[in-house]
Amino acid sequence: xxxxxxxxxxxxxxxxxxxxxxxxxxxxxxxxxxxxxxxxxxxxxxxxxxxxxxxxxxxxxxxxxxxxxxxxxxxxxxxxxxxxxxxxxxxxxxxxxxxxxxxxxxxxxxxxxxxxxxxxxxxx
Amino acid sequence: xxxxxxxxxxxxxxxxxxxxxxxxxxxxxxxxxxxxxxxxxxxxxxxxxxxxxxxxxxxxxxxxxxxxxxxxxxxxxxxxxxxxxxxxxxxxxxxxxxxxxxxxxxxxxxxxxxxxxxxxxxxxxxxxxxxxxxxxxxxxxxxxxxxxxxxxxxxxxxxxxxxxxxxxxxxxxxxxxxxxxxxxx
Numbered sequence: 001x002x003x004x005x006x007x008x009x010x011x012x013x014x015x016x017x018x019x020x021x022x023x024x025x026x027x028x029x030x031x032x033x034x035x036x037x038x039x040x041x042x043x044x045x046x047x048x049x050x051x052x053x054x055x056x057x058x059x060x061x062x063x064x065x066x067x068x069x070x071x072x073x074x075x076x077x078x079x080x081x082x083x084x085x086x087x088x089x090x091x092x093x094x095x096x097x098x099x100x101x102x103x104x105x106x107x108x109x110x111x112x113x114x115x116x117x118x119x120x121x122x123x124x
Numbered sequence: 125x126x127x128x129x130x131x132x133x134x135x136x137x138x139x140x141x142x143x144x145x146x147x148x149x150x151x152x153x154x155x156x157x158x159x160x161x162x163x164x165x166x167x168x169x170x171x172x173x174x175x176x177x178x179x180x181x182x183x184x185x186x187x188x189x190x191x192x193x194x195x196x197x198x199x200x201x202x203x204x205x206x207x208x209x210x211x212x213x214x215x216x217x218x219x220x221x222x223x224x225x226x227x228x229x230x231x232x233x234x235x236x237x238x239x240x241x242x243x244x245x246x247x248x249x250x251x252x253x254x255x256x257x258x259x260x261x262x263x264x265x266x267x268x269x270x271x272x273x274x275x276x277x278x279x280x281x282x283x284x285x286x287x288x289x290x291x292x293x294x295x296x297x298x299x300x301x302x303x304x305x306x307x308x309x
Contacts, residue, residue: 048191048194049163059178067168067169068168
């Protein structure tokens with residue numbers, strides 16, 4: 001078996017592990033909301049926003065401010081999606097695959113789950 | 125292209141994908157967006173009239189416009205890829221990554237807007253195809269909302285725009301047999 005075949009087999013194995021894991025846990029999605037709940041965005045890793053929810057009161061912000069808020073929140077949703085993808089792949093794949101994720105632009109990011117019980121967050 | 129050049133071009137691919145952005149305007153002209161090929165929104169403009177459509181419609185409008193902009197960026201990335209790797213390599217990438225979302229070259233922005241504005245016929249019979257445009261055809265929603273029975277043609281959608289007239293001589297064999305055929309009086 002030459003180097004290419006070994007690499008292809010490792011890619012296939014990693015893919016199978018990640019797919020099996022994702023089938024158990026559901027699709028990897030990132031989510032973010034504005035502090036006042038005006039805008040909520042759901043995004044898949046490496047894709048445009050899948051869902052944008054705007055609260056009725058957010059319409060009072062006017063088009064420019066609302067568009068800017070959607071931009072901010074969707075950027076956070078994308079980062080959250082990338083982080084979650086990392087955590088998903090970390091559980092099943094080898095460290096090289098996880099490093100490769102970062103190389104193609106999916107940053108690990110801090111664990112900013114609101115429910116993980118620590119107030120000691122690193123500053124941003 | 126040597127193996128080293130290909131490797132170097134592939135190294136640059138990630139950068140190309142991150143750097144290349146595409147822009148699109150929603151068919152309703154109520155929103156414009158710029159996005160990277162990986163779906164990251166870089167700019168967003170909402171028309172003041174968009175907000176009058178209600179919060180749900182604004183959300184859908186943004187989702188659809190972001191998708192159009194991302195498609196445009198992916199298309200541009202393919203074009204960049206073809207430049208750096210050569211057409212044959214770009215075709216090989218398309219073979220496993222899927223076809224580029226837009227038609228090549230000149231007709232791209234217009235046809236892109238049309239394809240989003242006009243739901244494809246199969247979407248009418250498969251309501252689960254949720255990615256189809258949901259903001260643009262409000263008439264169908266309103267009809268069902270008023271409670272009156274929809275007319276028999278309610279499920280129909282406008283047909284695709286008439287195909288661009290093709291030149292009569294599309295057969296390469298005919299052309300090469302007599303390249304000046306069409307120009308003779």
